[in-house]
Amino acid sequence: MTLLTYTPPFIVRQPPFLRTSAVEFLRTPPFPALLSLEPSSPLRLQFLYRAPNVPRHASFPVCRGLPIVAGADLTQDAVAVAAVLAGAYGLVSTFDSLTGRNLIQQSLSRKLVHILSGLMFMVSWPIFRYPFSSCSKILISLNFSFNSTSTSARYFASLVPMVNCLRLLVHGFSLVEDDGLIKSVTRHGNPEELLRGPLYYVIVLILCALVFWRESPVAVIALSMMCGGDGVADIMGRRFGSAKIPYNPDKSLVGSISMFVFGFLVSVGMLYYFSALGYFNLDWPSTLQRVALVSMVATVVESLPISNVVDDNLSVPLTTMVAAYLSFNI
Numbered sequence: 001m002t003l004l005t006y007t008p009p010f011i012v013r014q015p016p017f018l019r020t021s022a023v024e025f026l027r028t029p030p031f032p033a034l035l036s037l038e039p040s041s042p043l044r045l046q047f048l049y050r051a052p053n054v055p056r057h058a059s060f061p062v063c064r065g066l067p068i069v070a071g072a073d074l075t076q077d078a079v080a081v082a083a084v085l086a087g088a089y090g091l092v093s094t095f096d097s098l099t100g101r102n103l104i105q106q107s108l109s110r111k112l113v114h115i116l117s118g119l120m121f122m123v124s125w126p127i128f129r130y131p132f133s134s135c136s137k138i139l140i141s142l143n144f145s146f147n148s149t150s151t152s153a154r155y156f157a158s159l160v161p162m163v164n165c166l167r168l169l170v171h172g173f174s175l176v177e178d179d180g181l182i183k184s185v186t187r188h189g190n191p192e193e194l195l196r197g198p199l200y201y202v203i204v205l206i207l208c209a210l211v212f213w214r215e216s217p218v219a220v221i222a223l224s225m226m227c228g229g230d231g232v233a234d235i236m237g238r239r240f241g242s243a244k245i246p247y248n249p250d251k252s253l254v255g256s257i258s259m260f261v262f263g264f265l266v267s268v269g270m271l272y273y274f275s276a277l278g279y280f281n282l283d284w285p286s287t288l289q290r291v292a293l294v295s296m297v298a299t300v301v302e303s304l305p306i307s308n309v310v311d312d313n314l315s316v317p318l319t320t321m322v323a324a325y326l327s328f329n330i
């Protein structure tokens with residue numbers, strides 16, 4: 001279904017070794033930029049912004065001062081922010097209603113919000129489209145070479161978890177009452193609980209959107225492990241986790257096995273989603289091995305008796321980011 005047409009901007013080829021700054025380096029995907037500088041023909045854009053497909057290992061002429069014309073309309077991103085924010089509010093309200101009517105337990109409600117929020121946020125990333133920041137256009141016009149995969153769409157997308165972060169702070173400090181939010185995302189119904197697991201969770205979403213975004217497998221795997229892996233581990237572990245982990249009686253083998261299996265499967269599924277939209281090209285045989293390794297690392301960390309020291313919503317995604325960055329960079 002073609003909802004929008006737009007002439008995509010020039011896209012810039014960039015030898016991976018030519019980066020303008022540490023910030024660009026950090027934000028550069030952990031693999032060479034595979035984009036080419038050439039006037040791209042008008043594309044009938046589908047609703048999801050499909051990164052232009054570029055043949056692998058293309059040569060890398062460097063941009064020479066050609067003006068970048070961002071074809072995207074900023075209003076699309078503004079609408080996308082509003083839509084995803086509405087989705088976030090709707091998700092929490094839905095589970096509040098289900099919990100309020102005793103259709104599901106509060107603990108299950110929290111876990112389903114845990115699983116769905118981050119994954120649905122990640123799935124929404126392709127609808128954010130503004131391809132170039134103004135500084136990129138200025139840099140290009142000044143004959144600067146830079147990695148054009150740094151998109152300002154990430155800033156719009158990160159507004160969603162930022163607003164939710166503010167929401168958690170306001171309600172966590174009981175500045176404003178929101179029983180629905182408290183019932184659907186806390187264990188015991190205390191507002192202060194919003195300032196721990198849920199707050200760390202949305203901070204990780206902000207970090208993933210701003211630093212790695214949709215151009216790197218790192219954020220995709222980190223959020224898949226935090227949401228798909230850790231979330232399911234809780235559900236399966238509570239129900240079927242009679243055999244406890246020897247070094248951590250609070251966690252079970254079933255929970256950890258679920259963490260690994262579902263974290264791996266969700267990671268592969270989300271990587272396929274983004275690669276199918278052209279955001280990155282993956283060599284699948286080696287990718288599956290790397291994801292399995294990263295999933296194992298995250299599972300071991302999640303099983304450790306450190307929840308009193310550092311929340312799973314920090315230890316799991318941060319460990320996964322490091323492991324994924326090293327795994328996909330080496």
Ligand SMILES: C/C(=C\COP(=O)(O)O)CCC[C@H](C)CCC[C@H](C)CCCC(C)C
Pocket residue numbers: 084085087088091092110111113114116117118120121124160161164184185186196197198199201202205312313
């Ligand atoms: C319940 C949550 C974390 C608690 O985890 P744990 O303590 O059980 O380990 C998740 C809190 C989610 C937050 C209130 C809302 C986040 C919304 C997200 C930024 C955007 C989702 C958009 C999508 C379209 C639904």
Ligand SMILES: Nc1ccn([C@@H]2O[C@H](COP(=O)(O)OP(=O)(O)O)[C@@H](O)[C@H]2O)c(=O)n1
Pocket residue numbers: 197230233234235236237238241250251252253254255256259302303307312
């Ligand atoms: N690997 C795991 C993880 C969780 N669980 C179960 O899920 C419950 C909550 O896990 P958790 O402390 O990681 O909860 P969150 O911090 O993820 O909310 C644990 O008390 C266990 O009953 C498990 O059995 N095995």
